[in-house]
Amino acid sequence: METTSSDPTLRSVATNGAADGAERTSGARVPSALEMAVTQLRRAASLLGLDAGLVKYLETPKRVLTVSIPVRMDDGRLEVFTGYRVQHSLARGPAKGGIRYHPAVTLDEVTALAMWMTWKCAVLNLPFGGGKGGVVCDPRALSPRELEQLTRRFTAEISVIIGPDRDIPAPDVYTNPQVMAWIMDTYSMQQGHPVPAVVTGKPVEVGGSLGREQATGRGCAICAEEAARRLGLDLRGARVVVQGFGNVGRYAALHLERMGARVVAVSDSRVGLLDERGLSVSELIAYKKAQGSLRGFDAASTLAPEAVLQVPCDVLVPAALEGAITADNAERIRARIVVEGANGPVTPEADEILARRGVTVIPDILANAGGVTVSYFEWVQGLQEFFWPEEQVDRELSRRMRQSFDDVWATARRLETDLRTGAMALAVSRVAEAVRLRGIYP
Known part of the structure; x- marks a missing residue:
C-alpha cells in the first residue's frame, strides 16, 4: 500500500489513507465487514429489547x-x-x-x-x-x-x-x-x-478546518487517556504500539508521545519497527514523508509488519484495515488497552477472547470518531462562512470526545457489558429513538 512514485500528488494520496499498513492473519476465517457490523447491531438490539422489524430496518x-x-x-x-x-x-x-x-x-x-x-x-x-x-x-x-x-x-x-x-x-x-x-x-x-459544505476534509485554503488532519489520531489518544485514567494506568512512560502508520496511526502515536507515553513499536505495510527505549515519532513521520515507507529506518530493530500486534504493551492502536485481530491471534495480544484506530480491526470472535482475558477494547465508533467530529465542525463553519482558530477546534474536539467516552463508559457499566456493546447500545438507542419520533412514512 505504498507508492514509489516521486509525483507529489500520488505520494500524498497514497500516504494519507487511514488504513496504511494493513496485514491479514492466516488460519481462522475473518468475517466480512458487513457480517461484523450486523453482528454488533444485533447484539446491541437484543440488549435493548428492540423488535425484529425495527432491527431489520436498522440493518438495511x-x-x-x-x-x-x-x-x-x-x-x-x-x-x-x-x-x-x-x-x-x-x-x-x-x-x-x-x-x-x-x-x-x-x-x-x-x-x-x-x-x-x-x-x-x-x-x-x-x-x-x-x-x-x-x-x-x-x-x-x-x-x-x-x-x-x-x-x-x-x-x-x-x-x-x-x-x-x-x-x-x-x-x-x-x-x-x-x-x-x-x-x-x-x-x-x-x-x-x-x-464548500458539500465535503469536509478539504484544504484550509478552500474552506477546510484547521485541526482536521490530526483529528482522528488525536481522538484515539484522548480515548486512551480516558481509559487509562479509569483503569489506574499512568500514561507517562506507558508502552504504546501502533499498527499502521497512515494518517490515523502516526497522529495517534504523536499525541500519545506528547502525553508522556513511550512508543516502542510501529508498522506500515512493509516493515515493523521496535525500540524498547522508545521511538521518536516526529523522526518517523519525517522519514516516511521523505521515503514513502518506514522501510530503511535504521534507528530501530525491524520485524514483520503483523508481528507488532504481539509486542507487549500497555496501549495497542490497530490503525490498519478491518480484521487485523482475529480468533487466530487474539490470544497473543499482550496489551491492557486496545484502541481501534481503524474501522473493525477486531473481529467479534476476537472481541470475546480479549474480553475474557481482561483486555479493554475501545471500539472504533468511539475511538476513531475524532475525524468525523472535526468534519462536523468544518461543515458548520462552511455553512456559516465563519472559521474557527485551531485552539477552538482542539478544545471542542477534546470536550466532545471526553463527554462521549463518559457516556459510553456509563452505558457499559449500567448494562454490565463491555465498551463496544455499550457504545453500540448507546448509538442504536439514539437512532431508534429518532426513528420512533419521526415515524415511518407514509
Missing part, C-alpha cells in the same frame, strides 16, 4: 448507488471503474462518511462502513446519519490527471444524492484533501456557485 441501508466511471487514460485507452455511495441512515440528519479508493473496495464493505458511520455519529451525538463511498481502483497506478478525471466523473455520477443538506463526503483510505477539493469544485460547477 436507506439508499445504495452503484455507478460506472469512464476515464480516458493518458495512453488513450478508455478504462471503466466502478464506484459506490451508500447512505445507511438519514434518521438523525444528512449522511456523513468518507470515500475510499482501493482495489479491494466492495459494496458489502462500503455498506458496513456506512452502518458504522451511523453509530459513530450517534455516539458523538452529531446531527448526521451514516454514509460511505468507494471506487474500485489502485490510485498508485494512476497519473495525477487520471486521478482527477476519475474523481470528477465519480462526483458527477453521485451528485444526484450528495449535497450539504443531503450527504457530505470526506477523505478515507487513499483519498486526501486534494481529492476533496476536486469533488467540491465539480459539485460547485454543477450548482453554478461555490458550495
